[in-house]
Amino acid sequence: MSSEDALRIQNLNLSYGTERVVENVNLRLKPGSLVGIVGPNGAGKSTLIKAIAGAKEPDSGTIVICGEKGRLGRKSLTYVPQRGEVDWDFPITAEEVVRQGRFAHVGLLRRFGGEDNAAVANALNAVAMTELRHRQIGELSGGQQQRVFLARALAQGGEVFLMDEPFAGVDAATEKAIVEVLRALRDAGKTVVVVHHDLVTVSDYFDDLVLLNRTIIAQGPTAEVFTPENMRETYGGNLAIFERRDVIAAVE
Numbered sequence: 001m002s003s004e005d006a007l008r009i010q011n012l013n014l015s016y017g018t019e020r021v022v023e024n025v026n027l028r029l030k031p032g033s034l035v036g037i038v039g040p041n042g043a044g045k046s047t048l049i050k051a052i053a054g055a056k057e058p059d060s061g062t063i064v065i066c067g068e069k070g071r072l073g074r075k076s077l078t079y080v081p082q083r084g085e086v087d088w089d090f091p092i093t094a095e096e097v098v099r100q101g102r103f104a105h106v107g108l109l110r111r112f113g114g115e116d117n118a119a120v121a122n123a124l125n126a127v128a129m130t131e132l133r134h135r136q137i138g139e140l141s142g143g144q145q146q147r148v149f150l151a152r153a154l155a156q157g158g159e160v161f162l163m164d165e166p167f168a169g170v171d172a173a174t175e176k177a178i179v180e181v182l183r184a185l186r187d188a189g190k191t192v193v194v195v196h197h198d199l200v201t202v203s204d205y206f207d208d209l210v211l212l213n214r215t216i217i218a219q220g221p222t223a224e225v226f227t228p229e230n231m232r233e234t235y236g237g238n239l240a241i242f243e244r245r246d247v248i249a250a251v252e
């Protein structure tokens with residue numbers, strides 16, 4: 001493979017039981033890119049992200065992250081799950097959640113130290129959550145919870161960041177703050193992969209786009225991929241959202 005790829009997927013097939021939900025996915029992403037994964041409900045976006053994160057065993061195919069497979073590859077990966085997948089009643093503060101991001105770096109022979117504390121403080125600051133760091137996570141708003149998640153990812157670091165719907169249920173200010181953090185990661189040479197639903201913001205947010213509906217319909221620079229023809233092929237009969245005038249304007 002080319003050593004330039006941050007993420008390379010070849011012939012990936014994923015199933016639940018006997019049902020194949022993701023088929024023959026081939027994907028190459030380069031460092032320093034902000035990539036959207038778009039497709040209708042049930043298209044397999046979360047399943048694909050979970051497979052990359054090592055939380056879903058493939059039927060077949062290979063996933064190479066920064067030139068390495070398996071656990072070695074996943075050392076370069078940071079995964080931000082959907083907010084709905086987390087137990088928010090768990091009694092833990094915002095800061096403790098962010099500290100979890102450092103555990104990957106703290107081995108048996110090394111304790112949580114000054115560098116870890118600094119990484120946690122910087123991450124909380126980057127998402128403007130320093131003041132609320134002692135709040136229980138269950139007592140934060142949805143947008144604040146999402147910021148904390150992002151801070152944990154920042155504290156962890158890595159080369160490839162996977163985010164499953166980071167904008168779900170957040171207000172405009174939080175969405176803007178998150179986008180700024182994602183752009184800063186991209187500008188620092190990281191690869192940021194975001195499952196996204198809002199077609200209106202696709203062109204503004206993402207350098208590259210992956211259109212998924214069970215298999216990849218199109219991938220490449222957003223300006224080339226985000227066309228009415230490709231969107232129709234991806235969304236099939238569920239085109240109502242795409243017929244909105246603002247979305248049509250966005251792709252013309």
Ligand SMILES: Nc1ncnc2c1ncn2[C@@H]1O[C@H](COP(=O)(O)OP(=O)(O)OP(=O)(O)O)[C@@H](O)[C@H]1O
Nearest residue numbers: 016017019021039040041042043044045046047048
């Ligand atoms: N744990 C599971 N067990 C069985 N089937 C599942 C499971 N999780 C997802 N599926 C099925 O796999 C398919 C892909 O689901 P997935 O959640 O990956 O889609 P998605 O593109 O992320 O959808 P959405 O936009 O609605 O979040 C769907 O048909 C879904 O019903």
